[in-house]
Amino acid sequence: NAGVMQNPRHLVRRRGQEARLRCSPMKGHSHVYWYRQLPEEGLKFMVYLQKENIIDESGMPKERFSAEFPKEGPSILRIQQVVRGDSAAYFCASSGDPGYEQYFGPGTRLTVT
């Protein structure tokens, strides 16, 4: 049984380009969470989504960042016009219910040059 899957595992973008990060939750899970991990910092919550709905985006920067979880397909975290400060590891987690344990994927390491 596959766990949470994320791709790509590594992504290099130049300043001003767009980054698209994908997350497929564990089988049977319909709740997806995105976290960002900066060097020397813990994971910071960004957004919580259910199918076709954003439930909580209180941790998302107001500009350039967006997320979706369509009816079909993976959840997408999109970062437009990337800047060097966006370089980080982005982790996706999923759960079977919103109050249950969150299981994390391997992460996408974004490097902005």
Added chain:
Amino acid sequence: QKEVEQDPGPLSVPEGAIVSLNCTYSNSAFQYFMWYRQYSRKGPELLMYTYSSGNKEDGRFTAQVDKSSKYISLFIRDSQPSDSATYLCAMRKDEGFQKLVFGTGTRLLVSP
């Protein structure tokens, strides 16, 4: 002040030692407490998940929560070199979904 404080380490111990990892927190609304293990350049792996105060044991791992002191601990018995990783504490409130709030992680090194 951060909501969750965790000593970054590194904590170096010899193989077979008992390891104690700790976190303190400031928000008394936290009710669920978790410990994740993260190997270098990997995703966090859930180790322990506890509700409110008390102890929980799973193999070589024991999680303790003291809500009166706002202090949680993870004990690892008979530590192994394969336990070398960063250990993250995380917690959340008890109101339906609440985001996980993480400590910065403690790096553990177990030498053979």
